[in-house]
Amino acid sequence: MLCVILDDYQGVAASYADWSTLPVTVQVVREHLDPDATAAALAGAEVVVLMRERTPLGRDLLDRLPDLRLVVTTGMRNASIDLDACRERGIPVCGTASSKTSTAELTWALLLGLLRQVGPESRSLAAGGWQTTVGADLAGRTLGLLGLGAIGSRVARVATAFEMDVVAWSPHLTGERATAGGARLVGRDELFATADVLSIHLVLAGATRGIVGARELGLLRASAYLVNTSRAGLVDTAALRRALDAGTLAGAALDVYDVEPLPAGDPFRDHPRVLATPHLGYVTQDNYRRFFTQAVEDVAAWLGGEPVRLLT
Numbered sequence: 001m002l003c004v005i006l007d008d009y010q011g012v013a014a015s016y017a018d019w020s021t022l023p024v025t026v027q028v029v030r031e032h033l034d035p036d037a038t039a040a041a042l043a044g045a046e047v048v049v050l051m052r053e054r055t056p057l058g059r060d061l062l063d064r065l066p067d068l069r070l071v072v073t074t075g076m077r078n079a080s081i082d083l084d085a086c087r088e089r090g091i092p093v094c095g096t097a098s099s100k101t102s103t104a105e106l107t108w109a110l111l112l113g114l115l116r117q118v119g120p121e122s123r124s125l126a127a128g129g130w131q132t133t134v135g136a137d138l139a140g141r142t143l144g145l146l147g148l149g150a151i152g153s154r155v156a157r158v159a160t161a162f163e164m165d166v167v168a169w170s171p172h173l174t175g176e177r178a179t180a181g182g183a184r185l186v187g188r189d190e191l192f193a194t195a196d197v198l199s200i201h202l203v204l205a206g207a208t209r210g211i212v213g214a215r216e217l218g219l220l221r222a223s224a225y226l227v228n229t230s231r232a233g234l235v236d237t238a239a240l241r242r243a244l245d246a247g248t249l250a251g252a253a254l255d256v257y258d259v260e261p262l263p264a265g266d267p268f269r270d271h272p273r274v275l276a277t278p279h280l281g282y283v284t285q286d287n288y289r290r291f292f293t294q295a296v297e298d299v300a301a302w303l304g305g306e307p308v309r310l311l312t
Contacts, residue, residue: 001025003047003299007032007054016285017292022299032261039064046070047302049295052282053080054260062089072298074098074291075282076311079204083312092302093311096294103281104154107199107229110253112138114225114275115197136196136225136250139163144195146212147230148173148181152201156182167191170202192219197227204231214239217249225251229281232256244273255281 003024005013011030013019019026029041038055042048046069050057057071059082068091073081076095086093113119116135124132143159145152145168152168159166160182168183169191178185192198198220202208212226213236220226226249228235237258243249253275254268260279262269268276294309301308 001047002027002045003049004029004042004045005049005051006038006041007051009051010283012288013049013051013292016288017296019296022296023303024299035061042068047072047299049299050074050078050081051291053078056080057086058082059085062086062091070094070299070302070307072096072295073311074295076309077203078311081311087312091312092307094298094302094307095309095311096291096298097309098282099284099287099290100150101154102284102287103229104151104158106255106277106281107151107155107201107227108158110229110255110275110277111197111199111225111227114227114251114253119275141165141196142167142194144168144186144191144198145183145201146170146191146198146234147201147203148178148183149201149203151230152199153181153183155199155201167194171207189219192216193221195220195224197225199227200230200234202230202234204233209233210236212236212240214242217243220249222248223250225249225253227253229255232258241267241271244271247273249273251275253277255279 001024003026005028008028008030013028024047032054033041039061042065044067046067048068048071050073052074057080062085071081071086071091071093074096075098081093083093117133120133139162142165145156145166147170148168156166166183167186168178169186169188173185175185211234217239240252244252251273255277256279268274298309
């Protein structure tokens with residue numbers, strides 16, 4: 001039986017779990033593949049392990065994989081898998097636990113790096129420079145949270161330690177839940193108009209796709225910053241680029257993109273107002289250990305006839 005692990009960019013899947021306990025042949029694919037190359041890599045595979053949403057597994061691709069019998073994804077949500085198509089084919093989809101802290105921690109790394117110009121100053125220092133920018137303070141500023149779930153509420157708790165005023169809005173957020181999450185509920189337009197830093201923490205769905213568009217970006221002050229460690233589809237990318245190019249937004253810290261890996265030459269790779277990271281929100285040692293250990297458990301449980309952590 002062949003098990004293929006896709007998109008193991010760092011080549012670490014084998015080091016974070018003991019795959020030898022499974023009676024399968026394990027093949028690891030490190031490079032990101034287009035659909036045709038993915039179909040070729042999965043030819044004859046009965047099990048595929050997906051790293052988050054790096055490779056879409058849609059109906060068309062599933063039609064080209066007649067031998068596939070099990071799909072394992074890291075995390076318990078993967079919008080890139082066509083779950084209905086898997087159900088129709090009788091292919092179980094299993095997930096794993098995922099850290100609730102790693103993305104919140106990266107949010108603060110990006111927020112602080114952006115406002116204190118850590119990237120430009122580090123590059124300047126390496127080139128022989130010294131103090132070329134003036135950073136922004138956090139104390140007394142307003143952090144606007146678009147979404148106050150498990151991650152957003154963790155970000156809110158840290159903000160209070162920096163003596164920031166924390167406001168929040170999401171489509172179904174109540175005042176009681178906002179208070180419990182460490183924030184003050186405001187209206188949607190007020191969130192954008194008052195935020196010195198807007199940090200996005202929503203789940204991408206039909207109702208939230210493009211929720212930060214040209215209008216919302218226009219409500220932000222020219223001195224404001226945007227941080228997105230959630231999903232690129234929540235933001236109108238073209239409108240964001242226009243705002244950054246025009247200087248109507250002071251800067252953006254981005255960990256997620258419409259196309260990943262981010263293509264060479266994309267303006268976000270070296271935009272002077274952007275601090276960009278390659279989707280590192282979930283990329284930590286503890287999280288990878290959890291992902292791959294439980295992926296092995298998923299395959300073992302399925303082989304034993306009792307699949308666990310089912311998404312279908």
